[in-house]
Amino acid sequence: MREILIEPLARVEGDGGITIRAEGKKVKEVRFDILEGTRLVETLVVGKTPAEDLSITCRICAICTLSHRYAALRGLEKALGIGVPPKAQALRSLMHLGELLESNSLHVFLLALPDFLGYPNAIAMAEKYGDDVIKALALKKYANHIMAVTSGRMIHGENPVVGGFGKYPDRDVLSDIKKQSQELIPTAERAVAILAGLSIPDYFEQETVFMCCEPGDSDYGIVGDSIRISDGQVVDASEYRMLTNERFCTHSAAKHCLYNGKPYTVGAIARMNNLGERLTGQAGKLFKKHRNKRWHTNPVFNNLAQAIEMVWALEQIPKIVDSILKVKNDPPIVQPSRKEGEGVGAVEAPRGTLYHYYRIQDGLVADANLIIPTGQNLEDIEKYMRKAVEVLLSQGADDQTIRMQAEIIARAYDPCISCSTHMVRFERDVK
Amino acid sequence: MKAKTTEKKNLDVGLYGFTGCNGDQLVIIHSEDRLLDFFSSANIKTFSLAKSDNDDSELDLVFIEGSISSQEQVEHVKEIRNRSGFLVAMGNCACYGGIQAMELGHEGWDRRFQSVYGEHFLEVRTPVESKPIDAFVNVDFYLPGCPIDADQFFSVFANLIRKTVPAMPDYPVCGECRWKENECLLLKGILCVGPLTAAGCGAACPSHNLPCFGCFGPVQEANVSSEFKLLKEKGFTVEEIKRRLRMHSGSGILKSLKNIFGEV
Numbered sequence: 001m002r003e004i005l006i007e008p009l010a011r012v013e014g015d016g017g018i019t020i021r022a023e024g025k026k027v028k029e030v031r032f033d034i035l036e037g038t039r040l041v042e043t044l045v046v047g048k049t050p051a052e053d054l055s056i057t058c059r060i061c062a063i064c065t066l067s068h069r070y071a072a073l074r075g076l077e078k079a080l081g082i083g084v085p086p087k088a089q090a091l092r093s094l095m096h097l098g099e100l101l102e103s104n105s106l107h108v109f110l111l112a113l114p115d116f117l118g119y120p121n122a123i124a125m126a127e128k129y130g131d132d133v134i135k136a137l138a139l140k141k142y143a144n145h146i147m148a149v150t151s152g153r154m155i156h157g158e159n160p161v162v163g164g165f166g167k168y169p170d171r172d173v174l175s176d177i178k179k180q181s182q183e184l185i186p187t188a189e190r191a192v193a194i195l196a197g198l199s200i201p202d203y204f205e206q207e208t209v210f211m212c213c214e215p216g217d218s219d220y221g222i223v224g225d226s227i228r229i230s231d232g233q234v235v236d237a238s239e240y241r242m243l244t245n246e247r248f249c250t251h252s253a254a255k256h257c258l259y260n261g262k263p264y265t266v267g268a269i270a271r272m273n274n275l276g277e278r279l280t281g282q283a284g285k286l287f288k289k290h291r292n293k294r295w296h297t298n299p300v301f302n303n304l305a306q307a308i309e310m311v312w313a314l315e316q317i318p319k320i321v322d323s324i325l326k327v328k329n330d331p332p333i334v335q336p337s338r339k340e341g342e343g344v345g346a347v348e349a350p351r352g353t354l355y356h357y358y359r360i361q362d363g364l365v366a367d368a369n370l371i372i373p374t375g376q377n378l379e380d381i382e383k384y385m386r387k388a389v390e391v392l393l394s395q396g397a398d399d400q401t402i403r404m405q406a407e408i409i410a411r412a413y414d415p416c417i418s419c420s421t422h423m424v425r426f427e428r429d430v431k
Numbered sequence: 432m433k434a435k436t437t438e439k440k441n442l443d444v445g446l447y448g449f450t451g452c453n454g455d456q457l458v459i460i461h462s463e464d465r466l467l468d469f470f471s472s473a474n475i476k477t478f479s480l481a482k483s484d485n486d487d488s489e490l491d492l493v494f495i496e497g498s499i500s501s502q503e504q505v506e507h508v509k510e511i512r513n514r515s516g517f518l519v520a521m522g523n524c525a526c527y528g529g530i531q532a533m534e535l536g537h538e539g540w541d542r543r544f545q546s547v548y549g550e551h552f553l554e555v556r557t558p559v560e561s562k563p564i565d566a567f568v569n570v571d572f573y574l575p576g577c578p579i580d581a582d583q584f585f586s587v588f589a590n591l592i593r594k595t596v597p598a599m600p601d602y603p604v605c606g607e608c609r610w611k612e613n614e615c616l617l618l619k620g621i622l623c624v625g626p627l628t629a630a631g632c633g634a635a636c637p638s639h640n641l642p643c644f645g646c647f648g649p650v651q652e653a654n655v656s657s658e659f660k661l662l663k664e665k666g667f668t669v670e671e672i673k674r675r676l677r678m679h680s681g682s683g684i685l686k687s688l689k690n691i692f693g694e695v
Contacts, residue, residue, distance in 0.1 A: 008479050038450075038501075038558045039450060039500070039530070039531035040531065041530070041531070043543040044530055044531070044533060047674070048674065048678075052644075052674070052675070052678060055644045055646075055678065055679075056530050056678065059452050059454070059530055059577065060452060061453075062452040062453050062454030062455075062578060063453070063457065065452070065454070106460070110460070110481070120482050120484035121481055121482030121484070122481075123466070123467065123481075123482070124482075126467070137466065138463070140461070140463060141461075141463040141464070144461050144463075152635055152636065152638075152639045152641075153632070153635045154458065154461055154578075154581075155454045155457060155458060155461070155578045156454060156577060156578060156646070157635070158635070158636045158639070158641050158644065159636075159639045159641065161641065166636070166639035166640045166641040167638075167639040167640055
């Protein structure tokens with residue numbers, strides 16, 4: 001028995017590993033192991049107030065803290081019958097774009113690119129790609145700044161609350177954010193150019209299904225009340241259980257998801273495949289130039305999709321800032337109209353669709369269910385790694401080659417392992 | 432100056448993450464302007480969130496993020512302790528156990544685990560209820576926060592690589608609120624646990640008109656019973672106050688609560 005173990009898998013968020021077992025040229029097992037400790041978050045929020053829930057669930061993950069917060073806000077506000085005013089909505093859109101930029105730039109530049117350029121980390125890349133690394137860090141810093149300004153702190157900011165915001169950012173700060181966005185577009189375009197220039201192996205390619213939020217208008221977007229599937233269906237987000245259909249695997253502290261019994265993919269590549277035709281501006285041009293039919297069969301193009309999405313986000317920011325600045329007075333926090341109800345909030349976290357379901361009883365959380373993007377991608381990660389290993393074994397590849405390819409596939413999904421151990425179900429009445 | 436620094440070898444430093452959100456390591460990665468200096472001022476041997484060429488050998492200084500939540504992690508943290516000189520518990524999960532260690536009690540951790548995972552068991556790990564690092568090994572320094580504050584981290588780091596002892600605030604969030612001239616939220620009848628919480632965040636939430644949730648853990652010598660009295664006078668119930676206090680402070684507050692109420 002030949003065994004290749006990768007543990008821990010570096011340059012991903014959280015504690016994960018890969019296990020490959022083979023006999024001769026026959027694959028026995030290819031697993032993506034989720035080793036992160038369990039936190040049972042859905043049991044922690046039961047009996048808590050909506051404000052306490054926000055403070056707990058955003059801490060599931062530091063990279064997608066604001067996506068968790070946004071999904072929770074949408075779920076809780078639906079349950080409590082709250083509609084937020086346009087200024088609050090626009091500021092939420094800005095914070096969400098900030099996080100998308102932060103996460104995509106972190107993944108593209110610091111976590112994924114070192115693989116393709118042959119370095120152990122981005123700092124080591126600085127010798128040859130010094131200028132690019134410095135510009136990449138400047139883009140990431142800008143994105144972190146947006147997160148800090150909108151949420152009140154760089155990570156786990158509490159400023160976005162049920163019904164609005166504790167405090168709105170200063171107008172000058174927002175104007176600066178608008179101005180800087182244009183200066184950073186060339187950095188994002190450079191990422192697109194580097195990634196588009198790489199040759200991506202095709203031997204593990206195969207079909208899959210893609211899912212993402214449907215923004216509901218004819219634009220590209222990262223939030224929505226329904227889900228668009230690449231088979232042409234659009235399904236209400238409240239049907240999230242049917243869409244994701246979780247099941248348990250003994251090698252993973254995260255449950256795996258299937259749609260109609262089949263693996264599927266979420267994330268930037270799913271958004272680009274399902275909604276990319278709607279892109280305009282520079283992002284639209286880049287999409288038309290680089291997208292091809294291999295994007296439907298090869299997850300490694302997710303890196304390029306993330307880079308094009310950065311251009312899109314930077315192009316959106318001036319419009320969003322204008323719509324915030326347009327409203328002079330800061331609206332007060334909207335209070336709940338009821339103490340009972342249930343709701344599903346869906347948003348696109350940078351790495352895919354994130355669902356937060358809540359049932360509220362007497363003003364407290366009675367039941368919560370959170371479905372996380374990485375859990376939805378686990379089946380496809382294993383499917384693509386398996387195919388790659390099968391082909392490499394038949395070619396007599398050495399361990400190092402197999403290991404490297406498996407890592408590139410897993411990392412392309414930008415897995416968020418802290419998140420994925422919490423996509424767990426819990427139902428109980430508050431006693 | 433230059434000649435002196437080259438005589439002395441840089442310290443061997445490691446950063447490890449256990450159960451949590453990786454937010455403390457991310458605070459470091461997010462410190463773009465200081466990142467290159469950070470990597471050059473010490474020999475960063477292990478930092479698995481940031482690099483893949485990690486070297487698990489002897490360390491002069493180690494920062495550990497996250498709580499311990501499996502039997503395998505218990506063994507791993509002991510193994511790290513054995514080969515490390517100075518150990519820093521970094522962030523609330525490492526210092527106090529974090530949100531996952533609020534010890535809800537009522538049905539017990541086993542029941543809660545079952546309610547999430549059913550009758551299944553995990554082959555890859557043996558899960559246990561989350562505990563802070565000091566439940567298993569000696570901790571030399573506590574750097575709390577959820578997440579840690581970047582300025583505080585780099586100040587502690589700079590002190591430790593020069594082998595001096597860093598100073599930490601021994602006053603509550605209220606101190607920072609006063610410096611920022613924030614209006615006191617408790618006076619407005621809002622449940623704020625700032626008086627019991629260690630400073631370090633710059634009063635992040637009260638500066639946004641929002642109450643402190645206690646995410647830097649308890650301030651040294653926090654007077655829990657007098658805060659309880661004060662909050663009860665403001666009209667909050669014991670249940671509400673206890674629920675809020677235990678959210679982020681884990682082992683740091685449970686001891687005080689047990690002293691006041693017996694069972695929590």
